[in-house]
Amino acid sequence: MSATSLQPRLATPADAVAIHALERHFPGDRMQLRAIRRLLRVPSARIWVLGRGNELVAALVLLLRRNSRHARIYSLVVAPEARGRGLAQRLLDTAETFARTTRLSSLTLEVRADNQPARNLYRQRGYSIESELPDYYDDGAPALRLRLRFEEAAPPDNRSGT
Numbered sequence: 787m788s789a790t791s792l793q794p795r796l797a798t799p800a801d802a803v804a805i806h807a808l809e810r811h812f813p814g815d816r817m818q819l820r821a822i823r824r825l826l827r828v829p830s831a832r833i834w835v836l837g838r839g840n841e842l843v844a845a846l847v848l849l850l851r852r853n854s855r856h857a858r859i860y861s862l863v864v865a866p867e868a869r870g871r872g873l874a875q876r877l878l879d880t881a882e883t884f885a886r887t888t889r890l891s892s893l894t895l896e897v898r899a900d901n902q903p904a905r906n907l908y909r910q911r912g913y914s915i916e917s918e919l920p921d922y923y924d925d926g927a928p929a930l931r932l933r934l935r936f937e938e939a940a941p942p943d944n945r946s947g948t
């Protein structure tokens with residue numbers, strides 16, 4: 787499968803097993819199939835995937851909270867054979883565009899402190915370290931909480947111009 791021409795699409799319930807298979811490439815704390823099926827049903831989650839048909843090579847899970855202008859990137863994974871071709875960037879472009887157009891003010895996520903590829907990716911895109919979370923993962927590894935803030939829209943100018 788040529789990865790360079792793939793475009794993100796919203797996942798459907800039919801993608802649950804393929805998303806779960808991608809999760810095995812995640813370093814620790816993976817989502818269970820049952821959790822993925824639930825996220826595919828609820829309005830508080832958006833999952834975008836890259837692939838052909840139900841053969842997926844990448845997925846991003848975004849969690850929304852009612853009455854909140856902040857959302858959380860819960861999972862981002864690219865299959866090893868498709869890495870290094872900008873697919874993570876493409877999924878993040880999609881999630882960040884969604885966040886901007888729905889007027890969210892920031893995106894947060896947690897990343898393993900020792901996950902240098904992911905840290906490079908987020909730093910390059912302007913995510914900054916908000917806090918350190920010791921003993922965050924099942925194996926006791928620490929995480930960093932990162933945040934990407936969006937510019938506040940300028941308030942409407944009500945002056946009459948005089």
Ligand SMILES: CC(C)(COP(=O)(O)OP(=O)(O)OC[C@H]1O[C@@H](n2cnc3c(N)ncnc32)[C@H](O)[C@@H]1OP(=O)(O)O)[C@@H](O)C(=O)NCCC(=O)NCCS
Nearest residue numbers: 812862863864869870871872873874875897903904906907
């Ligand atoms: C991290 C991950 C999502 C990157 O996916 P990818 O599609 O290979 O990333 P891209 O090709 O879009 O690369 C974008 C940037 O990420 C960084 N990056 C990606 N792979 C890297 C590596 N092996 N070493 C260092 N930096 C790396 C670079 O900054 C890169 O930009 P550049 O190409 O201009 O150097 C992928 O390695 C992955 O799925 N890892 C396992 C799951 C995971 O760690 N998810 C993130 C958890 S928060």
